[in-house]
Amino acid sequence: MKEKHCGALLLRAVFCVALLAVAVGPWLALAGGLAARFVADGDTLVLADGRTVRLAGIDSPEMGQGGAPDQYCAARARARLEALIRGRTLALEPGPRGRDRFGRVLAVVRLDDGTSLNEAMVREGLAFVYTFADDPPGLTRALLAAQAEAMDAGRGFWPRVLALPEAGRPWVGNMRSMRAFPAGSPEASTVAAKNRVPLAGLEEAFRRGFSPARQVSPWPVQEPGG
Numbered sequence: 001m002k003e004k005h006c007g008a009l010l011l012r013a014v015f016c017v018a019l020l021a022v023a024v025g026p027w028l029a030l031a032g033g034l035a036a037r038f039v040a041d042g043d044t045l046v047l048a049d050g051r052t053v054r055l056a057g058i059d060s061p062e063m064g065q066g067g068a069p070d071q072y073c074a075a076r077a078r079a080r081l082e083a084l085i086r087g088r089t090l091a092l093e094p095g096p097r098g099r100d101r102f103g104r105v106l107a108v109v110r111l112d113d114g115t116s117l118n119e120a121m122v123r124e125g126l127a128f129v130y131t132f133a134d135d136p137p138g139l140t141r142a143l144l145a146a147q148a149e150a151m152d153a154g155r156g157f158w159p160r161v162l163a164l165p166e167a168g169r170p171w172v173g174n175m176r177s178m179r180a181f182p183a184g185s186p187e188a189s190t191v192a193a194k195n196r197v198p199l200a201g202l203e204e205a206f207r208r209g210f211s212p213a214r215q216v217s218p219w220p221v222q223e224p225g226g
Helices: 002-032 074-085 117-123 137-153 158-162 202-207
Strands: 036-041 044-047 052-055 090-099 105-111 171-174 179-182 196-199
Touching: 036 074, 052 117, 074 117, 105 117, 117 137, 137 158, 137 202, 158 202, 171 202, 196 202
Parallel strands: 052 105
Antiparallel strands: 036 044, 044 052, 090 105, 171 179, 171 196
């Protein structure tokens, strides 16, 4: 009778694990850690299982495509992310959206010691906060704290970016999108009054969680040999 009882308990346990696997789906494999195969830039990597992962809540300078030059600090950011993950296993904490419009997994990516790569890249001044409305508030707060630390210390790209002529001019923030536009630009004029936030310059914008909209970003390119 005891053997039958133990057997029934074992079957029940197996059944529960099977149900958990169905509920969790592909994320069940994360418990054992993941490895990266390729780093595209300072905020995107490809896992060994083929999935492309975008570090949630941040953006890094873009690598040049189709013959276009790299943005300032793009190669440095990619090299740093490669160095951080080399020989390490990773774990993902997917965000509410799951994937972006390109099909990339949006997640906080952690090293095996718990370090958040999202925060690490921002803290070193090699990525900046790039929020969306559905980002977890705790993630945004942590990233903004890391960004303030990097700006105060003059790390990474911050000294050059904040010294740009465009950085010292007024900007307009959109509270709905958390994007910023040069004051007086056609894009700024479309921001609804209820969402409109006047900003003294780019430093204030970044410190308050706004980031330049891509179509008006003043980000410099990497000079040859720079």
